Amino acid sequence: MFVKAEKLSKIYRIGKNEIRALNEVSFELERGKIYTVIGPSGSGKTTLFNILGGLDRAEEGRIFVDGKEITAMDQKKLSDYRRDYVGFVFQFYNLINGLTVYENVLSSAALSKNPLDVDMVLEMMDVYSEKNKFPFELSGGQQQRVAIARAVVKNPAMILCDEPTGALDYESSKLVLKLLEDVNKRFGTTILIITHNLAISKMADATLRLRSGRLVEFSENPQKISAQEVSW
Amino acid sequence: MLIKKIPLRVMKREFLQFFSIIMLIAIASMTYTLFAVSMEDIDVNYKMFIKDYVQEDGYFITSQNIDKKLLKEKFGVELEERLFYEVQENGITLRIFSISDRINKPYIEAGKKPQDGEVLLDPSFFKAHQYHTNDSITILNKKFTVSGIGYLPDYIYIIKNDQDILPDPKHFGVVLMTENDMKKLFPVLPVHYYSYKGRLNNIEYFKSFINSNWHLLKFVEKSENPRIIYTEMKLENAKRMTLPLSLFIILVSSFILFIVMRRIINTMHAEIGTLYSMGYTQKDVFRVFMRFPLYIWLTGSILGILLGYFEAYPLSEFYRSYFTLPKLKNVLPWQHIFVALALPAVFIFISGYLALKNFFKLTIVQMLHGVDEIKFGKLPDIKFFDRFEFQTKIMLKYGYRHFARELVLAVGIIFSTILMMYGMTAKDSIVVAIERTYEKNFKYEYLYLLNSVSTHPEIKLTNQAEPYNVKSFDIEGRKLSIMIYGIKKDSQMIKLYDNKSNEIPISNKLVISRPLANKLGLKEGDKIHIKSKFTDKKYTLKVYKIADLPVGNSGYMDLESFNKIFGYSREEYIGIFSKEKLSLSNNLIFESYSKSELVNTIKASAGDLSKTIEVMALVAAILALLIVYVLSTLTVNENKKNIGILKMLGYREGSIFKMMLGFNNFSFLAGFIIGVPLSKITMDSLMNAATKDIDFAMMLDVSTKSIFSTFAVLFFAFVVSRFLVRRKMAKVMPVEVLREQVD
Ligand SMILES: Nc1ncnc2c1ncn2[C@@H]1O[C@H](COP(=O)(O)OP(=O)(O)OP(=O)(O)O)[C@@H](O)[C@H]1O
Ligand SMILES: [Mg+2]
Secondary structure, three states: OOEEEEEEEEEEEEOOEEEEEEEEEEEEEOOOOEEEEEOOOOOOHHHHHHHHOOOOOOOEEEEEEOOEEHHHOOHHHHHHHHHHHEEEEOOOOOOOOOOOHHHHHHHHHOOOOOOOOHHHHHHHOOOHHHOOOOHHHOOHHHHHHHHHHHHHOOOOOEEEEEOOOOOOOHHHHHHHHHHHHHHHHHHOOEEEEEOOOHHHHHHOOEEEEEEOOEEEEEEEOOOOOOHHHOOO | OHHHHHHHHHHHHOHHHHHHHHHHHHHHHHHHHHHHHHHHHHHHHHHHHHHHOOOOOEEEEEOOOOOHHHHHHHHOOEEEEEOEEEEEEOOEEEEEEEOOOOOOOOEEEOOOOOOOOEEEEOHHHHHHOOOOOOOEEEEOOEEEEEEEEEEOOOOOOOOOOOOOOOOOOOOEEEEEEOHHHHHHHOOOOOOEEEEEEOOOOOHHHHHHHHHHHHOEEEEEEHHHOHHHHHHHHHHHHHHHHHHHHHHHHHHHHHHHHHHHHHHHHHHOHHHHHHHHHHOOOHHHHHHHHOHHHHHHHHHHHHHHHHHHHHHHHHHHHHHHHHHOOOOOOOOOOHHHHHHHHHHHHHHHHHHHHHHHHHHHOOOHHHHHHOOHHHOOOOOOOOHHHHHOOHHHHHHHHHHHHOHHHHHHHHHHHHHHHHHHHHHHHHHHHHHHHHHHHHHHHEOOOEEEEEEEEEOOOOOOOOOOEEEEEEEEEEEOOOOEEEEEEEEOOOOOOEOEEOOOOOEEOOOOOEEEEHHHHHHHOOOOOOEEEEEEOOOOOEEEEEEEEEEOOOEOOEEEEEHHHHHHHHOOOOOOEEEEEEOOOOOOOOOOEEEEEEHHHHHHHHHHHHHHHHHHHHHHHHHHHHHHHHHHHHHHHHHHHHOHHHHHHHHHHOOOHHHHHHHHHOHHHHHHHHHHHHHHHHHHHHHHHHHHHHHOOOOOOEOOOOOHHHHHHHHHHHHHHHHHHHHHHHHHHHHOOOOHHHHHHHO
16 A cells, blocks of 8 residues: 555644544555545645645654655654655645746756656646746746646655646646646656545546545545546 | 755845845945954054154153253163254244154155255145155245155144144144254254153152253153044044944844845745745755845955955045054954954844744744735734824834834934934034134133243233133043143133033132033032142142033133142243234243134144045935835835735825835934934943043034934935835736735
8 A cells, every 4th residue: 555544633723622624534545546635625635635745743643655654754754755755736836936947847856866857847747938937927827837847857656736726727727637647647656636626536546535624435436537538 | 956046036036125235234344344454554553653663651841951861770761852943934833853763763754864954844744735855945044855754653643732633734744853953943942852761660750850850841641642642542432433333234234134034034935835845854945045144244245345445545544644654564454354254244144044943933834824924914903003094094003013124224213313423523513612612712812831930020911911820730540630720810811601601700719621520520519639740749629610611621710829729929820811912032932822723723624524424424324225225125025915905996106105104204203313312422422431531521512503414314315215115116016916816
């Protein structure tokens, strides 16, 4: 098993109130597959990603990735883990404004032990012609593709996308999904996509459904379709 | 590492803002370098000069020829007689000395040692009258050739009388000639002038021994000689100013840097979070962001050091000609350059570090999403402000939120005010002091100091002249002295007033000058303990009144009582105040000067000061401009989104400007209003510290004129920087609201 989560809980305390953003969540993920994570707002999706990606800590429970327990890692080990295993794609792109498109991607490649070729990835994401521009000179769709390129170029085992299409129009969204699928096929990258768009689940191998911090459903999708065919 | 490019790119994009901070640091480094390097140059050269050319430890004047051998054996000091005569021709006074070869040797610049028929001129006189070597000069109808410029170690600050404040090379000069020529030119020398070198264990005994054997007329230790001590005092003073001045600018700019850094980091919070999410470590991020202070420090301090270093040369030259010091060797003070580099580094890196450290306390998730404290646009909710009209309310809220910023602005203005007031006041005080003293207090036109205290039956005084007596005393327990004058009971020449402008009658009770009273902390009715300079006689006198004289360590009482108390006979006197020029024999006169001559001196020299004041005013204005600009730009940058929204809602730019930056007006005013009295206080204490052990005292006058000029200059700078900020605000388009939604 590539990822194994055991009874994960994340608790926020505000004054005397306790919010269980995650409540004893357990699941297993296989390498090289596409997963979607769905659930109403506030159900704990982002929280789960943050913990899985090594950005945040869980109060209870354990996660193993590739046999290593990331819930037991110290700060330094965690940043090595992020460096070697995880690529992030955010809803609002979060590109570094002070760096060009090319440099944004290169700054990520530079951290990896076995990075992909930057130009190749930029071409794959169809932003090669923009490589010397700065992020604020790009459209939202272009920025998101640069963000994916930045995640992909490290050649990580896993890419976590938090509502990658949330700020994009239909065409741009479809292109982004197709590119994520390409990456998955070509490099065998495990991809997790948080989404409010149920249609996107159709291109996933399985879907995790969260409600109020609990994992209420883990459903395999035998009739998986290609990103091209997804429509809403 | 690629991400190290980020800071430079951000700095380029926010060029003016960072440029301003760099300029602040540069000004600080420049101030330090400028003063430290030129001071060091002067200091090293001064020390070398007084050592190599054997500055005296003191001099004295007697009416009879002393036994040098006897004194040397008895007291173990080196003695050298210097022939001395004063010539007054065409309104110019020449003090002529023979060239000594053991004590106070002249340093000769641009020329050679004079032979018979040749003379050396002091550098200021030489310059003021545009002499060249080999020109000729006529002294008492005899022609001499000017063989060069001579610097004397005991005439560094070349003033004519001990009481003078400023040199006047147009009307006074020092001439050096051979002993031979002196003897030929002046067959009868009225007094004997000796310089001594060496430590005296019992200086009182030395004085009284000389006095009883050869009749001492004057005795001046090096530490009381204004021609030596003023230079040292001014050097000390300038040195004392250097560090606090630059330190303060560095502190203000570091604090601004801190605020700016915090803002940069805050606006980049999501990007920093992203860097973490990519796998960069805190160390990596820290290294990248510390480049902001690094670049600011490097460019700022190096620029400052270069500017300062190149400016130091003309400044040294200015000091050199001001103090008439020779240049014996070139000085490159590495240690000061190092300090100019290291001093800003300390503060800049600390402020950069602190700004980062606070941010690093956040978790990565907090950085990515932003927590309340780093999100902008939230104004404090203070009930008290609700009572005001909307725009005023918003203005107050912005002022409250940016309290630290407003404080820095006010402090910056305070500092600029002090800086400018300092220059203005220095000039004002001297001019005002002199004008006031001579208009209000000293009514005579000519002052004569005679060679001896006697009844002077050979002199017939008209009603246009009054006799006076004077004696100098040491004040016990302090290294200070007081000149006590005995003057006519209802003198028409000297009028004293108290601080309510009521005339103080001259009587048998002592009246002292206010600067002296302030320095000694004396009030009316207190006792003052004094001791004769030449004998061991001690006196305790009660201070009856304090007279509002702007300068001087002096005391007054009526001549009759003076003579009785200090042991002279009833009619004796040593000097004359006169409304008209007296025709007295040269042999009788020890010193003389005319009031108009003196007032001219001051007026001429005030020009020199003007240059310094202009520079100070410029620096103050630039400082104010930079500080106001950086801080207001910061607010505009942070609030682009709000500005966009307000513009979209249809608010006019003027109103938006008022709401966001209106509070600056109050901070500016507050800074100025606090700055004015504070400058008086700091100047007073600086003056006191500088003149603590020196026979020099002056009241500092803060005139309304200089307050207005300071305000005008600073307000102009304020308006200019506001104009620049307003232009920046005009460029903010409502579309920013959409663009900056990442924040
Ligand atoms: N820093 C925090 N402090 C307190 N509570 C928090 C914090 N971050 C998240 N929460 C709470 O944890 C719960 C889960 O939040 P999370 O961001 O994981 O939701 P989500 O499923 O990603 O929602 P959305 O679809 O709106 O992005 C919510 O109830 C939220 O209020
Ligand atoms: Mg979320």
